[in-house]
Amino acid sequence: MIMFPWSITKKGNIMKKLLLVMVIVVYSVSINAQEIKVPVKVKDTFTKIYPKATNVKWEKENKPTLEMRIGINTGEAVVGNFGSTGRFDYTAMGDTVNVASRLESCASKTYGGVIIVAGFEKYSDKNELENNLILREVDTVIMPGKKEPITIFEVVCEKQDLNSEIQYNLQNYAQGLAAYRSKDFHSAENFFTECKNDPVAKVMLKRVKAINSGKTLKNLSEQMVFEIKSK
Secondary structure, three states, X not given: OOHHHHHHHOOOOEEEEEOOOOEEEEOOOOOOHHHHHHHHHHHHHHHHHOOHHHHHHHHHOOOOOOOOOEEEEOOOOEEEEEEOOOOEEEEEEOHHHHHHHHHHHHHHHHOOOOEEXXXXXXXXXXXXXXHHEEEEEEEEEEOOOOOOOEEEEEEEEEHHHOXXXXXXXXXXXXXXXXXXXXXXXXXXXXXXXXXXXXXXXXXXXXXXXXXXXXXXXXXXXXXXXXXOOOO
16 A cells, blocks of 8 residues: 555655545646556556456455556546644545546446546547557446536556557447447447457446346436446
8 A cells, every 4th residue: 555655646746645445646737648647557556466366266265355446537626725723634625526536436346447537638638648548438427426427438558558459459349339329239249249358348248238138227328328326
């Protein structure tokens, strides 16, 4: 746990709080690729220390397993020192912060524990992000406690780490998502099936298989917006 906040604060950002199960970070006004690379490296480090095989082994031994989820949201927030003489804290408040929390606790959990980002289109240089990171559109969702849908993206990897398997998955996922949104669920199933070692595609494959089997998904609207119920 110690090295994670160190790697974040070293980049000049503000580590708001270190909890037993959560690190909350307030980034600068306009988030850029270099800042997003930090949680990517943290996630990679965690995966190296605790590979999937470790969790599989622990699960068989009836031991608790470990996972990491990351949610990043960009938007306006009230930032400053709040409180009283009894308790005084530098913090950020507002809907942007609430959505960031739900991206980690709900969206990342729903889509396989990947790094989920939202809101950057308006506040960040998209070209700068795409020149340094591999982003992919995941889905359109309504977060718990919200009424308006948002589009969520996954930070797949740094651009320098893009390989043929990831590229193949990206192409198939994009085609699968397009077929899914046009309600061509059989084609969507075929495309998602082609994705290998891909947690997000695995989630979407399970969803379209349920639809193809005749099940009605109460969380899915006619406009193909998925409502995430659990907080």
